[in-house]
Each structure stands twice: as C-alpha cells, then as structure tokens.
Amino acid sequence: MNIPNHVAIILDGNGRWAKKKGMPRNYGHIQGAKNLEVIIEEAHNLGIKYLTVYAFSTENWNRPKEEVDGLMKLLRNYMKTCLKTASKNRMSVRVIGDKSRLDDDIQKRIAELENLTRDYEGIHLQIAINYGGRDEIRRCVQTLTQKVCSGEITSDKITEELISENLDTAGIPDPDLLIRTCKELRISNFLLWQLAYSEFYFTEVEWPDFDKAELMKAIEAYNNRNRKFGNVSEQ
Ligand code: FPP
Numbered sequence: 001m002n003i004p005n006h007v008a009i010i011l012d013g014n015g016r017w018a019k020k021k022g023m024p025r026n027y028g029h030i031q032g033a034k035n036l037e038v039i040i041e042e043a044h045n046l047g048i049k050y051l052t053v054y055a056f057s058t059e060n061w062n063r064p065k066e067e068v069d070g071l072m073k074l075l076r077n078y079m080k081t082c083l084k085t086a087s088k089n090r091m092s093v094r095v096i097g098d099k100s101r102l103d104d105d106i107q108k109r110i111a112e113l114e115n116l117t118r119d120y121e122g123i124h125l126q127i128a129i130n131y132g133g134r135d136e137i138r139r140c141v142q143t144l145t146q147k148v149c150s151g152e153i154t155s156d157k158i159t160e161e162l163i164s165e166n167l168d169t170a171g172i173p174d175p176d177l178l179i180r181t182c183k184e185l186r187i188s189n190f191l192l193w194q195l196a197y198s199e200f201y202f203t204e205v206e207w208p209d210f211d212k213a214e215l216m217k218a219i220e221a222y223n224n225r226n227r228k229f230g231n232v233s234e235q
Helices: 014-020 025-046 058-062 065-089 104-117 133-149 160-165 212-228
Strands: 006-010 050-057 091-096 123-131 177-180 199-202
Touching: 014 025, 025 050, 025 065, 025 123, 025 212, 050 058, 050 065, 058 065, 058 123, 065 091, 065 104, 065 123, 091 104, 123 133, 133 160, 177 212, 199 212
Parallel strands: 006 050, 006 177, 050 123, 091 123, 177 199
Antiparallel strands: none
C-alpha cells in the first residue's frame, strides 16, 4: 500500500452529527476534536508524515456567537492538551491562517505549542485556524509586493517556488490526498494553491464517525487512482 505523505482533511459534519443525536452543534465539535486525536494517532501509525486539518475558516466567524465562542474555547483547550499528543507521537504542530484576529491568549498558546514541538519529526500537524485560501494568497501578494517596493527583489524573481515559500505552508510538501467528510463536494476555500495536483476523496461519513477503517478506505481509493498512472503522478 502506497501511504500518502501528506493528507489534508476538511472536518465537516459535526453539526449534522450532533443534530441527529438531538444534541447542540457544539457537542458535535467537541466530539470532532476528540476524533482528531484518534486520527492523528492512526495517521502516525500508518506513516503519514503531514496531516493538515481545517478547524476554523475565515467564513466561520459568521456563525452564531455561541457557536464561535464554543469553537474558540475548544481550540484554546486543544492547544494545551495537544502537547501530550505531540510528545507521544513526536508531532510538530503549526497553525496556518491569520492568527492576528485570535484572542491574545490563544495566540500565545499557539506560539508556545509551535516552539515546544518544532523539532519533532514523527508527524507534522498543521491546524488551519482563521484560514482561507484566498486570504492566504492575498497576504502572500502583500508580502511580495512589499519586497518589490523595498527593492529586496525584482518582480521577475516572483516564481511559483517563491510564492510557495511565502504561504503559511512554507516548507511543507503539497497534499497528496484531500479528504472531505459529510457529503459536500467542494473545497470551501481550503489550500487553494497547494491542492493543485492532489487526489480528492469525498465520503458521506460525518467527521466524528470518521475512524481508522474510513481512513483506510480513503487511502485505498488513493492507491487505485495512482495505479491508473502507474504510480506516477499526472503532474
Ligand atoms: C464543520 O462542521 C466543522 C467545523 C466548522 C469545525 C471543525 C472543528 C473541529 C473538528 C473541532 C475543533 C478542532 C480542533 C483542532 C480542536 P459543521 O459545523 O459545518 O457541520 P455541519 O456541516 O454538519 O453543520
């Protein structure tokens, strides 16, 4: 079995999962966060080296205040508990997205977690928070424009590589496989630049129910597609 080096996941369906059980949406998010711990462990055991998950998009601020507050509380707590998972799995953690809009204490916890785990090589977890693919590209354009205006580079030095190096995912290989749970067949502004050549896998399973068997199904589907090109990417 060819294990993808980098798997990206759109964690969708927490709300629908909770509703089916007659529970509030935030209960679904809590179970979703617990399930992330399970999948990190499984991914690590399988030898997946990079895992990138969409936890909070730039559009998610438009949800009801109670839900946004619940998600922020969950992320705040996660930054603490994640340290245990990180040392167990020798996992480095990086948060991608515009962190400047997050509360100061969350920004501080993120910085601590990133610093404490930066040398771990078991698995690399990227958590997208206040992340939007278009916003990431916009920020990259701003950075490069400033470099041109200050004379640090000339515009002909703007290559695809330079753009990649100025995105939040700098230094991280592009995803081989994107998984989206819970029926929707779109990428919702996730990793727009980085997903250019990735395989997409969509499942009806809601995120809190996405377990090891479901992850294996996604990897099998990825293997079947790769075989069509003799295990050589179409790229
Ligand atoms: C989509 O489900 C999910 C989210 C908007 C948040 C994802 C967050 C988590 C899994 C938990 C927090 C993550 C970490 C890293 C601690 P939805 O609410 O859109 O579900 P629905 O489409 O069924 O309404």
